[in-house]
Structures are given as structure tokens and as C-alpha cells.
Amino acid sequence: MIDLTINTDLATKIITGFIKSELNRMGFKKALMGVSGGIDSALSLYFSAMALGPENVLAVRMPYKTSPPETLEDAQTMIDALGVQSMTIEITDMVDPLINLHEDMTKLRAGNIMARMRMIVLYDQSVAFNGLVMGTSNKTEMLLGYSTVYGDSAAALQPIGDLFKTQVRQLARALGVPEQVIQKAPSADLWIGQTDEGELGFTYADVDKLLYLLVDQRYRPEDCVKEGFNKDFVDRVLGLMRKNHFKRVMPPIAKLSQRTIGYDFLYLRDWGT
Amino acid sequence: MKINLALAQFNTQLGNVQANLQKHLDLIDQAVAQNVDLMIFPELSLTGYALQDLAIPSAIRPHQKDPVFYALLEASQKLDLMVGFVHEDQRHKFYIAAAYLAGGRIIHIHNKVYLPTYGMFDEGRFFAPGDAIRAFKTRFGKVGMLICEDFWHASPPYLLWLDGADILLFQSASPGRGLNQDPRLSSSAWVEHTNRAYAGLFTNFVAHANRVGYEDGLNFWGGSTIFDPNGDLVVRAPDFEPALTVAEIDLNQLHRSRARLPLLRDERTALVLRELERIQGAA
Numbered sequence: 101m102i103d104l105t106i107n108t109d110l111a112t113k114i115i116t117g118f119i120k121s122e123l124n125r126m127g128f129k130k131a132l133m134g135v136s137g138g139i140d141s142a143l144s145l146y147f148s149a150m151a152l153g154p155e156n157v158l159a160v161r162m163p164y165k166t167s168p169p170e171t172l173e174d175a176q177t178m179i180d181a182l183g184v185q186s187m188t189i190e191i192t193d194m195v196d197p198l199i200n201l202h203e204d205m206t207k208l209r210a211g212n213i214m215a216r217m218r219m220i221v222l223y224d225q226s227v228a229f230n231g232l233v234m235g236t237s238n239k240t241e242m243l244l245g246y247s248t249v250y251g252d253s254a255a256a257l258q259p260i261g262d263l264f265k266t267q268v269r270q271l272a273r274a275l276g277v278p279e280q281v282i283q284k285a286p287s288a289d290l291w292i293g294q295t296d297e298g299e300l301g302f303t304y305a306d307v308d309k310l311l312y313l314l315v316d317q318r319y320r321p322e323d324c325v326k327e328g329f330n331k332d333f334v335d336r337v338l339g340l341m342r343k344n345h346f347k348r349v350m351p352p353i354a355k356l357s358q359r360t361i362g363y364d365f366l367y368l369r370d371w372g373t
Numbered sequence: 374m375k376i377n378l379a380l381a382q383f384n385t386q387l388g389n390v391q392a393n394l395q396k397h398l399d400l401i402d403q404a405v406a407q408n409v410d411l412m413i414f415p416e417l418s419l420t421g422y423a424l425q426d427l428a429i430p431s432a433i434r435p436h437q438k439d440p441v442f443y444a445l446l447e448a449s450q451k452l453d454l455m456v457g458f459v460h461e462d463q464r465h466k467f468y469i470a471a472a473y474l475a476g477g478r479i480i481h482i483h484n485k486v487y488l489p490t491y492g493m494f495d496e497g498r499f500f501a502p503g504d505a506i507r508a509f510k511t512r513f514g515k516v517g518m519l520i521c522e523d524f525w526h527a528s529p530p531y532l533l534w535l536d537g538a539d540i541l542l543f544q545s546a547s548p549g550r551g552l553n554q555d556p557r558l559s560s561s562a563w564v565e566h567t568n569r570a571y572a573g574l575f576t577n578f579v580a581h582a583n584r585v586g587y588e589d590g591l592n593f594w595g596g597s598t599i600f601d602p603n604g605d606l607v608v609r610a611p612d613f614e615p616a617l618t619v620a621e622i623d624l625n626q627l628h629r630s631r632a633r634l635p636l637l638r639d640e641r642t643a644l645v646l647r648e649l650e651r652i653q654g655a656a
Binding site for chain 1: 386387388389423425426427549552553554555556557558586587588589590592613
């Protein structure tokens with residue numbers, strides 16, 4: 101029996117402390133994030149409001165013309181419930197010129213363009229708002245590499261990056277995120293009708309259990325198969341983890357000198373604070 | 374003899390020795406106001422924990438003329454202190470170290486013997502391992518100091534016990550990990566479990582100071598404790614919050630516990646040595 105249940109009070113204590121401490125050490129009091137109406141950004145928003153006070157948090161809604169209106173409404177419901185600051189910047193007019201420039205544009209490319217445009221909007225608002233961009237990535241999507249590099253993966257802090265999607269759902273419920281946000285099929289909203297689970301070909305509930313054994317509990321792949329996981333599923337997940345590792349690390353630097361950033365020039369980001 | 378013990382559970386600035394020294398002196402003032410006799414700071418309390426390349430510029434050669442030690446030695450005229458620092462020795466090896474200061478003198482320095490270099494830990498990359506585990510005399514009797522991973526191994530507390538330490542002083546900068554359904558992290562529960570076990574197994578006092586705060590994504594969980602020679606909890610500081618936790622301990626409890634349970638009297642060190650030599654020889 102694989103049980104991913106966590107103590108939500110303890111998780112909340114550690115994560116809100118992390119947000120406040122690390123933001124302050126970087127010299128900031130405020131944070132902003134894209135709020136899509138989905139569960140990950142919802143949880144990051146709730147934690148940020150708890151850690152920093154709602155007046156110090158800016159929720160940015162960045163719909164594209166095909167974004168379902170209910171996602172905007174769900175985001176507004178949470179903005180109102182928390183009392184955080186908010187703004188809406190539609191990205192359609194920013195991304196369509198580039199999308200329409202190429203006849204061979206694919207939906208994957210268009211989706212990545214949207215994700216990166218949202219990053220540009222957030223980092224621009226970061227200066228205007230004098231706050232840092234809060235990440236909304238969870239452990240499952242980071243391990244699978246289900247993100248757009250320099251798009252939704254771009255952030256100053258990753259408060260929920262060590263929580264599996266299953267645990268994100270548990271925490272969201274404990275913090276009072278609206279039920280329709282929790283129940284909604286997870287989607288990157290990069291094209292109409294896209295769902296994470298449809299695109300990945302497996303459910304988060306299943307892959308979280310496998311990732312928990314492979315990563316957290318250090319099971320060998322063959323031991324996961326003995327535990328009842330389909331071998332093709334295990335191989336597929338391992339392949340995604342390996343193939344997308346580049347999204348989790350800084351780009352390697354060609355080493356030439358006696359001392360090179362990343363290899364033998366080693367400091368935490370909290371250096372001196 | 375009853376003494377007041379203080380556990381200084383606080384946050385550090387990474388690699389900023391001057392700022393951390395000032396925090397020490399402020400906390401010492403608070404402890405003096407509460408008639409504290411012995412005050413324990415966490416691991417690397419003068420520097421912060423995950424130093425990496427900051428280890429070298431943070432290092433101290435501990436003597437009277439060092440300005441940081443000078444200030445602490447002055448303070449040790451008022452109460453005994455155990456502090457954590459990066460120790461640079463005569464030959465420029467760098468250790469994670471604990472210093473016991475009393476009456477204006479450096480009484481003992483312990484260099485961390487076990488440097489965790491696995492998982493999230495990388496101490497062996499930056500530091501030299503200590504090579505001695507010794508109890509030493511204080512005005513409260515013989516005590517022994519260990520640093521974090523030192524007491525994840527069973528042998529260092531055991532050696533200190535046999536070397537005469539009735540009070541074990543532990544310091545750590547323990548990153549919290551292992552979130553599950555329990556109200557405490559599994560790392561917190563484990564450390565407290567083993568500290569209680571040492572107190573009970575050795576009929577000793579075990580005092581543990583652990584830091585709080587964050588370094589990048591690492592959290593430090595606090596929860597500093599004192600256990601008495603029956604293995605009973607004397608005091609526990611809150612998890613995650615800074616706290617100066619003061620408790621009175623009655624050293625006469627050693628008499629009562631060991632009269633009831635003569636584990637120290639009955640410990641067969643010659644047998645242990647003989648068997649260790651056999652095991653070493655077999656390997």
C-alpha cells in the first residue's frame with residue numbers, strides 16, 4: 101500500500117516559512133505569480149498569501165483567446181477569497197504575430213510561445229511590482245519534465261516543487277482552495293481541450309505512486325515491476341525523467357580554468373545573508 | 374548540584390561571522406539575565422551550515438587574539454559556552470568544530486569526526502575529519518561534545534561515556550526531511566528518539582541544540598532537547614521557531630539513576646575491546 105498522505109499543517113508551516121525567509125533574504129517583501137485557475141498556481145497563491153500577507157501578493161491572469169472563461173472565473177474567485185492584488189493581461193495580441201508568422205507552426209510550438217510570453221509578462225511585472233516571481237511547479241511535473249523550459253518553469257522560488265500532484269491536491273483541500281479548482285482536469289491550457297493526463301497517457305495518481313518508489317524510496321526499476329507496476333509504464337517514466345533532466349539543471353559550462361562556476365565555484369544563493 | 378542549562382536555538386547568516394557573533398553576544402546577555410551556567414549553541418553557529426566555498430573565509434584559528442574568540446572568551450567569564458565554528462588548524466586543515474569556553478579560557482575543542490558526504494550532504498568535500506573523541510573536565514564534572522553526524526553513529530557517545538562524560542553536549546544544524554502523516558518530520562523524530570536512547574542507555578544527561586531557519590531550500594527544525602539520566606525529557610524547544618530555552622538540571626540525578634540501574638558499573642570494556650580487536654583482525 102503506497103500512501104502519499106502528508107501532514108498538511110507541517111507542510112504549510114515549512115513552506116510558508118520558506119517563502120518568507122528566502123524572499124526576505126533576497127531583499128524582497130512581495131511576490132507575484134501567474135494564476136491560471138488550475139490547482140498548482142492556486143496552491144502557490146494560497147501559500148504566498150499566507151506567508152507574505154495578501155496585500156503583498158499579485159495574482160496575474162494571462163488568458164489567451166482560447167482559454168476557457170471558467171478558468172478566469174475560478175482565478176477571480178480565489179483572488180476575491182484571499183484578498184490579494186490582481187491584474188489581467190491577455191497575451192493573444194502578443195503571441196499571435198509570432199504564431200502566425202510561420203505556416204508550419206505546430207500546437208506544441210504555439211503552446212511554448214504562450215508559456216514563454218507569460219514568463220515575459222511576469223518578469224516585467226516583477227520589476228513594476230517590486231516582487232519576485234513565485235514558481236508553481238510540482239514534483240511530478242518537474243520529474244517528468246512536463247513543462248516549458250524558461251516558460252512556466254521560470255521562477256525565483258519553487259515552494260511546491262517537492263510535493264507530488266497527489267499531495268498538491270491534499271494540501272489544496274486542506275487550505276480551502278475551491279473544490280471546482282481541485283476537481284478540474286489538470287491542463288497546461290496550451291491548446292483547446294488539452295489535458296495533462298491525456299497527453300502523458302497515464303494518471304497523476306498512478307505515476308505519483310511510481311515516482312514515490314523510484315525517487316523517494318530508491319526502488320530499483322525491477323522492484324517497481326515486482327510491486328505491480330507495468331514494465332512499459334516504468335520504462336516510459338524513467339525515459340521521461342532522463343530525457344528531460346536538462347530542464348532541471350543549469351546549462352553546463354565548458355570547463356577551462358582552475359575554477360569554474362558550477363564545478364568548483366560553489367555557493368548557496370543565500371550567500372552572506 | 375543544580376545548574377541552569379540554556380539551548381540557544383537560532384538562525385544564522387551564511388558566512389557572516391560578525392553578524393553571527395553579535396547574535397551570540399545578544400543571546401548570551403539574555404542567558405546571563407536568567408542565571409544560566411552553561412549555554413549550548415548549534416553546529417557552525419558562528420558561520421551557518423551549508424558553507425561550501427564560504428568555509429575557508431569563515432574559518433577561525435581559535436586563540437585569545439582572534440577578535441571573535443576574544444569576545445566569546447570575555448563572555449565566558451560569566452557562563453560556560455559551547456559554540457560552533459570552522460576551525461583552521463596550524464597546518465591549515467579546516468574542520469567543523471565545537472569549542473567549550475569557560476572562565477576566559479578555551480577548555481576543549483572537538484573537531485567533527487563523522488562528516489556526512491552523501492545525499493544532500495557534502496561535508497567531506499570541504500572539511501577534514503576530526504580524529505579524537507575525548508571527555509574533558511568542567512566545573513560541572515566531565516562532559517563530552519559531539520556534532521550532528523557524530524551522534525548518528527553509536528560509538529562516539531559510547532566512547533565519551535566510558536571516558537567519564539556524565540553530560541553529553543550535542544550540537545547540530547539538522548536539515549528537516551521526511552514529511553509524512555506525522556505531526557513532526559521523520560528526521561526530527563529520529564534525532565529525538567536517539568538522544569533519548571543515549572540518555573537512558575548511558576544514564577547520562579544529553580543536551581542537544583539544533584538551529585532553525587532556512588538555507589536556500591533547506592529547513593532547520595530546531596526542537597532542541599535535554600534528557601535526564603532516566604531518559605526522561607527535561608525540556609524541548611519549539612520546532613522551527615527561534616528560542617532561548619533554559620532548564621534546571623539536577624546533577625544528583627546521576628546518583629539516583631545509577632544506583633537504580635548500574636549500567637556503567639557493569640559495562641565490560643575489556644570484552645568490548647577484545648571483540649573489536651577480533652572483528653578488526655577478521656576483516
